[in-house]
Amino acid sequence: MRITVLTGGIGGARFLRGLRQTVGPAADITVIGNTGDDIDLFGLRVCPDLDTVMYTLGGGIDETQGWGRATETWSAKAELAAYGAEPDWFGLGDKDLATHLVRTRMLAAGRPLSSVTAALCARWQPGVRLLPMTDDRVETRIEVERDGRRRTVHLQEYWVKLRAALPARSVVLVGADKAVPAPGVLDALGSADVILLAPSNPVVSIGTILAVPGIRAALATAAAPVVGLSPIIGTGPVRGMANQVLQAVGVAATASAVAGFYGSRRDTGVLDGWLVDSSDAGQVGQVAASGIVCRAVPLWMTDVATTTSMAQEALLLAKEVRGA
Numbered sequence: 129m130r131i132t133v134l135t136g137g138i139g140g141a142r143f144l145r146g147l148r149q150t151v152g153p154a155a156d157i158t159v160i161g162n163t164g165d166d167i168d169l170f171g172l173r174v175c176p177d178l179d180t181v182m183y184t185l186g187g188g189i190d191e192t193q194g195w196g197r198a199t200e201t202w203s204a205k206a207e208l209a210a211y212g213a214e215p216d217w218f219g220l221g222d223k224d225l226a227t228h229l230v231r232t233r234m235l236a237a238g239r240p241l242s243s244v245t246a247a248l249c250a251r252w253q254p255g256v257r258l259l260p261m262t263d264d265r266v267e268t269r270i271e272v273e274r275d276g277r278r279r280t281v282h283l284q285e286y287w288v289k290l291r292a293a294l295p296a297r298s299v300v301l302v303g304a305d306k307a308v309p310a311p312g313v314l315d316a317l318g319s320a321d322v323i324l325l326a327p328s329n330p331v332v333s334i335g336t337i338l339a340v341p342g343i344r345a346a347l348a349t350a351a352a353p354v355v356g357l358s359p360i361i362g363t364g365p366v367r368g369m370a371n372q373v374l375q376a377v378g379v380a381a382t383a384s385a386v387a388g389f390y391g392s393r394r395d396t397g398v399l400d401g402w403l404v405d406s407s408d409a410g411q412v413g414q415v416a417a418s419g420i421v422c423r424a425v426p427l428w429m430t431d432v433a434t435t436t437s438m439a440q441e442a443l444l445l446a447k448e449v450r451g452a
């Protein structure tokens with residue numbers, strides 16, 4: 129079975145671990161990762177979402193934080209701080225730095241990010257094929273307002289430095305309109321048996337991937353069923369900044385509103401099926417009325433076992449909508 133998954137960082141990576149467990153080693157999983165969060169720091173290319181997926185599936189993630197390396201040390205960061213070197217708000221651990229050094233050197237030698245990502249994954253063996261959404265630069269910026277004045281900041285600055293404390297007025301995807309899907313991306317969507325949207329941020333993770341010209345159309349026309357899992361449980365995200373960025377695009381932070389934001393493939397949207405958490409079972413009817421087959425199942429990724437059942441439910445729903 130060929131499964132293609134669109135994902136961001138932490139939420140998506142945790143889900144992928146359950147999915148891999150559900151389908152076993154024989155399944156062929158391709159992951160299309162968001163690169164709108166990528167940032168250059170001290171001359172190094174950092175790809176937070178790709179690395180979170182790679183470390184999580186490769187067994188190197190800091191489980192408590194959900195990002196960065198396990199048993200990390202921070203000597204380089206302390207040394208940079210001693211020089212007063214900016215930016216000082218981004219957590220660059222010593223082990224993590226090696227990834228960025230290797231990546232940057234390969235990019236500087238002219239290799240595209242997709243090829244570099246494959247090279248890094250040769251070490252981590254994530255058990256999936258990890259593709260960046262594009263080899264081109266796309267930068268997600270958040271328009272913020274302070275004292276009546278608006279400016280845009282890099283998504284990482286919004287999240288890590290400003291801790292998403294200022295209201296987000298809009299989301300700007302610099303370079304997205306000219307980006308081209310990375311090699312293998314459109315093929316992975318076109319040849320998939322199942323396409324899944326991980327429980328990732330709908331605006332700045334999945335939304336960014338869908339903004340790369342050709343990807344949304346590939347989902348709309350794919351032969352495979354497309355099923356998504358809600359990153360919103362109750363009235364907010366489980367973790368992350370979904371509330372702030374959903375508000376910026378005028379979408380309520382509820383599972384049904386996010387389904388509406390993605391839309392049904394029967395209209396101009398991308399979803400055939402949508403999973404909401406059991407506690408949101410009251411929203412199933414509303415989602416179904418918009419032409420999306422909807423089920424309520426437990427969606428808290430508290431451990432690998434529950435995440436594995438979640439993935440199983442997503443595959444079951446995919447089978448059901450295909451028959452519909």
Ligand code: GDP
Pocket residue numbers: 135136137138139140141177180326327328329330332333334357358359360361364365366367368369370427428429430
């Ligand atoms: P990021 O790039 O690191 O922000 O990660 P993602 O975009 O992949 O995922 C962030 C989203 O994951 C947030 O909006 C959370 O609501 C969602 N998320 C995190 N943990 C869980 C969980 O246990 N269950 C569900 N359904 N969503 C989760």
Ligand code: CA
Pocket residue numbers: 136137138162165176177332333
């Ligand atoms: Ca991210």
